[in-house]
Amino acid sequence: MIPLLFGTRERTLAGVYSPSAEGLRGRVVVICPPFGGEHIGAYRTGRVLADRLAVQGWDVLRFDYYGTGESAGEGSEVSLAGWVSDARTALEEALDLSGARRATLIGLRLGGLVATEASSARQVDRLILCDPILDAAAYEAGLAAEAGEPAGEEVDLHVGGVPVPGRFRRELRDHTPASPTKTPRHLLVVHVQTFPEPRWLSERFEGGTDATRRSLPDAEPYWTGGGEMGVGTVPVELIGTVVEWLG
Amino acid sequence: MSGGWVETPSTFGREDSLVGTLCVPAEGADSATPLVVFLNAGIIHRTGPNRLYVQLARALARDGFPSLRFDLSGIGDSGRSGASQGSLREGVRADIASALEFASEASEASRFVLLGLCSGADHALDAGARRDDVVGTVLFDLNVDRTVGYHVRHYLRRVLRPRIWWNVLTGRHRSTRALFQRLGLGNPDPAPQPRGSTFATALTTEEGEDALRRVVGRAAPILAVFTGGVEYQYNHRGQMRRLFSDVPLGARLTELYRPASDHTFTDPEERAWLIRTTVDWMTARLGASTTPAGGAGP
Structure with a gap:
């Protein structure tokens, strides 16, 4: 496991690179994390997922978006567009480190939205969405409700200690999926909870993408611990599903 | 990297199984300035609850203090080192020893401050009492008994x-x-919620007393902050001093109470207060201009 910094001087990102246990095989995965308390809640899940994939011969890069986790920047500077750019930076870093020509993007929760947007990069051939948040406007309304504020406002919020700037809220509310120039050849959507899949997702990936959907109704949400410390349990079944699908 | 601090992520310890981030002032720090070592709050990884440790580390660096935030074995990105075949507490002590060894090699620091929240505070007090190179401890919501x-x-x-x-x-x-x-007129009452210390490595009052005695014997200052988030075990300023009244804590202990704050300082004003208070306390008690043993302070 190699903790590292990458990106630019102005936008330094922190990540953890797990090389394949079997040496260089030219297969690499980038994991886009959730946001806020869910980031902490699912951190262990990302770690265990990376370990399992590394054993199966995949190099894996996990990273923190700008303004989150170990990366540079303040919570007041977070931006959805910036995070999509960060995911592409992480993708380049992972390809560079691994020597691979193609990559898999995995997105957990809000990371699913980020990964979907970033997946139009030509090097991405597989996309995995784990309990993705794809209705960004509903998500923003949920954050506002959690903070006891009305949705649709521009004011800055703090949700469970996490800054949610008004500009970021507007980005979420106004989010419309970009028309992709290219889509990954393979898509897996896996979820432990009821997942109202938006129409735009299937429209976006219709045609050339081979899409698989897996539901794990008996599994627990792994992005929340329910208590004040909020660390979730690792979803063994979900991780097994992802590892098996990737092969 | 931006104005005021430079961060370097690293692995260290046995088999390089521990993962941490060194955060140093951009202008550097002399070897006499103590380096702050952050200990995991429960099982939250080294960023701390909602980046509390990241924010505090960078604020400390801006005021000249280097720091290391790392994951104990089995938490966050750190593996299970197998460094100790003994108890969980012995394993934590071994991890902290590895962290201090790494930090001294990487930064030339020879004096340390251990800082932790919740179980991290328990670990800071326990390990800090056993090392002469630990010149101060910062304890947020240390697990204490009720008085x-x-x-x-x-x-x-x-x-x-x-x-x-x-x-x-x-x-x-x-x-x-x-x-x-x-009187046979109702259903059985639900079981009461557990109170007091629930962490396997929490110190008993006797162990806490012994640890504090050692710390005070070395004239190392202690900052202890308690919040309304642990009202089940702490509810007034001075409770810690009273609980350990047999220990001559004197001016070495700064005990503060924030009843309006929750356990993880989610309120931005409370968090800003905590960061400012910690940095100011460090500067007054352990800054470059103070004596190595720590001054009387505020």
Whole structure:
């Protein structure tokens, strides 16, 4: 496991690179994390997922978006567009480190939205969405409700200690999926909870993408611990599903 | 990297199984300035609850203090080192020893401050008491036992609450339900919530006393901050000093209480207060201009 910094001087990102246990095989995965308390809640899940994939011969890069986790920047500077750019930076870093020509993007929760947007990069051939948040406007309304504020406002919020700037809220509310120039050849959507899949997702990936959907109704949400410390349990079944699908 | 600090992520310890981030002032720090080592809050990884440790580390660096935030074995990105075949507490001590060894090699620091929240505070006090190179400890919501003063305040506040009397009179209060149950008039009361220390590595009062005695014997200052988030075990400023009244804590202990704050300082104003207070305390007690043993301070 190699903790590292990458990106630019102005936008330094922190990540953890797990090389394949079997040496260089030219297969690499980038994991886009959730946001806020869910980031902490699912951190262990990302770690265990990376370990399992590394054993199966995949190099894996996990990273923190700008303004989150170990990366540079303040919570007041977070931006959805910036995070999509960060995911592409992480993708380049992972390809560079691994020597691979193609990559898999995995997105957990809000990371699913980020990964979907970033997946139009030509090097991405597989996309995995784990309990993705794809209705960004509903998500923003949920954050506002959690903070006891009305949705649709521009004011800055703090949700469970996490800054949610008004500009970021507007980005979420106004989010419309970009028309992709290219889509990954393979898509897996896996979820432990009821997942109202938006129409735009299937429209976006219709045609050339081979899409698989897996539901794990008996599994627990792994992005929340329910208590004040909020660390979730690792979803063994979900991780097994992802590892098996990737092969 | 931006103005004020430079960060370097690293692995260290046996088999390089521990993962941490060194954060140093951009202008560097002399070897006499103590390096702050952050210890995991429960099982939250090294960023701390909602980046509390990241924010605090960078604020400390801006004021000249280097730091290392790392994951103990089995938490966050750190593997299970197998460094110790002994108890969990012995394993934590071994991890902290590895962290201090790494930090001294990477930064030339020779004096350290251990800082932690919740179980991290327990670990900071326990490990800090055993090392001469630990010159200070910062404890946020250390697990402590309740005192007579705690119970008096707890029940006085409840007795003075009209809602309690309403519940007693309407049969909703636990004591009323217990009475009804004894008379065979109600369902069994649900089991009471566990109180007090729940972490496997929490110190007993006797162990805490022993640790504090060692710390004070070295004239190392202690900052202890308690929040309303642990009201089940702490509810007034001075409780810690009273609990350990046999230890000559004197001016070495700075004990502060923030009843309006929750356990992880989610309120931005409370968090800003905590960061400012910690940095100011470090500067006054352990800054470059103070004596190595720590001055009397504020």
